[in-house]
Amino acid sequence: MNLILLYESDFISEDKVRLNDYRAQHIQKVHRANIGDQLKIGRMNQLMGSGVVLQSDDKGVVLRTTFDQQPPAPLPLTLILALPRPRMLARSLQHISTLGVKRLILLHSQRVEKSYWMSPEVSPEKIRDNLILGLEQAKDTVLPEVLLETQFKPFVEDRLPEMVTGTRGLVAHPGSPDACPRGLTEETTLAIGPEGGFIPYEVEKLTEAGLQPVHLGERILRVETAVTALLSRLF
Amino acid sequence: MNLILLYESDFISEDKVRLNDYRAQHIQKVHRANIGDQLKIGRMNQLMGSGVVLQSDDKGVVLRTTFDQQPPAPLPLTLILALPRPRMLARSLQHISTLGVKRLILLHSQRVEKSYWMSPEVSPEKIRDNLILGLEQAKDTVLPEVLLETQFKPFVEDRLPEMVTGTRGLVAHPGSPDACPRGLTEETTLAIGPEGGFIPYEVEKLTEAGLQPVHLGERILRVETAVTALLSRLF
Numbered sequence: 471m472n473l474i475l476l477y478e479s480d481f482i483s484e485d486k487v488r489l490n491d492y493r494a495q496h497i498q499k500v501h502r503a504n505i506g507d508q509l510k511i512g513r514m515n516q517l518m519g520s521g522v523v524l525q526s527d528d529k530g531v532v533l534r535t536t537f538d539q540q541p542p543a544p545l546p547l548t549l550i551l552a553l554p555r556p557r558m559l560a561r562s563l564q565h566i567s568t569l570g571v572k573r574l575i576l577l578h579s580q581r582v583e584k585s586y587w588m589s590p591e592v593s594p595e596k597i598r599d600n601l602i603l604g605l606e607q608a609k610d611t612v613l614p615e616v617l618l619e620t621q622f623k624p625f626v627e628d629r630l631p632e633m634v635t636g637t638r639g640l641v642a643h644p645g646s647p648d649a650c651p652r653g654l655t656e657e658t659t660l661a662i663g664p665e666g667g668f669i670p671y672e673v674e675k676l677t678e679a680g681l682q683p684v685h686l687g688e689r690i691l692r693v694e695t696a697v698t699a700l701l702s703r704l705f
Numbered sequence: 706m707n708l709i710l711l712y713e714s715d716f717i718s719e720d721k722v723r724l725n726d727y728r729a730q731h732i733q734k735v736h737r738a739n740i741g742d743q744l745k746i747g748r749m750n751q752l753m754g755s756g757v758v759l760q761s762d763d764k765g766v767v768l769r770t771t772f773d774q775q776p777p778a779p780l781p782l783t784l785i786l787a788l789p790r791p792r793m794l795a796r797s798l799q800h801i802s803t804l805g806v807k808r809l810i811l812l813h814s815q816r817v818e819k820s821y822w823m824s825p826e827v828s829p830e831k832i833r834d835n836l837i838l839g840l841e842q843a844k845d846t847v848l849p850e851v852l853l854e855t856q857f858k859p860f861v862e863d864r865l866p867e868m869v870t871g872t873r874g875l876v877a878h879p880g881s882p883d884a885c886p887r888g889l890t891e892e893t894t895l896a897i898g899p900e901g902g903f904i905p906y907e908v909e910k911l912t913e914a915g916l917q918p919v920h921l922g923e924r925i926l927r928v929e930t931a932v933t934a935l936l937s938r939l940f
Contacts, residue, residue: 568924568926570924608924608925687777692803699804699937702921702935
């Protein structure tokens, strides 16, 4: 946790928060902060700044807050990710949030097992928890928006074309003729398939919707590795 | 497992292997392969090719092997990684091997807890197991070499300068003035610090040894994310 993320409900006055959950524990046990120490803080979806420890005891931690810094720039990206299996979803959400993605669509596809949609990891609370872990890691305050699209065809036919308009559209697909571009600055829409990839029909539909198939080389990456590798190469 | 990796001890004749460990189970339970099916195979540190299932029963799997394909090109890189904590080491080794690193040095540094060196994850067998998982994922046969350097100063003063000579030397260090370069093709030596980074003294010593400090942006990445992000951006 490189940043203590604060919520409206933490404030006990205009410039003071009281914490008594895992954040207080982290401040006491990992930072071993003393009265007067400064910690990096951020206000959910708002500015970052510093918090001075005013009180730290078995009732928790009180910080005096100052907010004076913009969070880091978001990636200019809408990421469409075929729903990974639950354990990989958790880690992928953390990476995605750490790397600065702010719009994420989790999509069904042929090679996504239907049971994955029933996993507790797909609940709004667990998704949010994992995204917050990523923000606390990166030092960022802006929670990504997440949409769940449980049906491939209506999403790709009816909603994707408009979403892609005016952006650079890409779908990561091993074996495509074109290599993934590097160092983009324009708005981008990127789709990443499940383990085993999108099926040919899906690649065709995604291409029709405006996404260009691109590859990352001969090596087959796990989804969580591919997410980080693609984002790091693209931006 | 996208490739069944074979060892000399698996061969029962010039072009036949018998498997009865996790690979046989994978062929039977995940691939659900039938007699006559073809599977992607590779011979440790040698060629890749295909294996035809000749026999599959409770005694294991027999494949007829053909080797006709070079493994994917290695990255032109020596990676120096401050020893991560054990669980992160396991995952980092898998990513490193999947991404095509062939020379890895695990290095002690101030912010590496000494106890990490005692972990079972640092044993040659566990390191090898994790590297093999990465090869099976990527479809590669060439096992990375791994060196353990448990003392920072003698390594950086006595051995690193020669290692860096003739290569592009880089050390990933958040807050450096220069951004990490992209799309390199030359031989490169890259050092990545532990959680919390190298200490200033270490960055100075690494710089004296010929490594240029570079950053990946404002966001603070976990070691395993940073490894993938750096390799994907550099090559």
